[in-house]
Amino acid sequence: NRELMMTKPTKTNPDGHLRAEFKLADKMIKTLEDDEWFNFVYTPGKKEVIVTGKIGGHEWKGKVDSLVLDKGYFCDLKTVDDIHKKHWNDENKLYTNFIEDRGYVMQAAIYQELIKQTFGKQCQPYLFAVSKQTPPDKGAFDFQGDTKFLMQEAIDEIKENQDRYWQIMNGEVAPKHCGKCEYCRLTKELSGFQHVTDIEVD
Secondary structure, three states: OHHHHEOOOOOOOOOOOEOHHHHHHHHHHHHHHOOHHHHHHOOOOEEEEEEEEEEOOEEEEEEEEEEEHHHOEEEEEEEEOOOOOOEEEOOOOEEEOHHHHOOHHHHHHHHHHHHHHHHOOOOEEEEEEEEOOOOOOEEEEEOOOOHHHHHHHHHHHHHHHHHHHHHHHOOOOOOOOOOOOHHHHHHOOOOOOOOHHHOOOO
16 A cells, blocks of 8 residues: 555655655554553454354344453454544533544443353453544543443443334335434435524534
């Protein structure tokens, strides 16, 4: 991927140089590679482990970033624009963090359940994050305390909604349009005018 990663050659730099976004990626990688706690927790695990199972009668499959089965935990690795940036949750009408906003609590709950079904062992989830800032920020997060309840709620939500999602995926029922997601923006057709004062804002 040299052409993608390098700038075009010039008289002063005949080989080109690494593009800015890849320089940042290198810094993000080095930020974690140089961290003792990250290396102690994340590095020993078996990487990209496939796990499978059933949740509420439906088959699921996942790929765990780092699984340390003998010590009973697994790790997920995420990149984020800013670890401390607040995200508005429209359903609960409050600001939350990037882990809750991006559905990573649900992902951790799914992986925990699939690991249990695949290997017969209950494992604790951990998440490492590195930001796209200069210099990059980093963080290590567990899913203890109130997050345990959020993980159970996530599994309950899956069981409650996945039958309908499955029907939508199979073309058995039509999806309800929210008007804001990627799919809705992609398939949107204008059919009339809306009052300026009726525009929904988040």
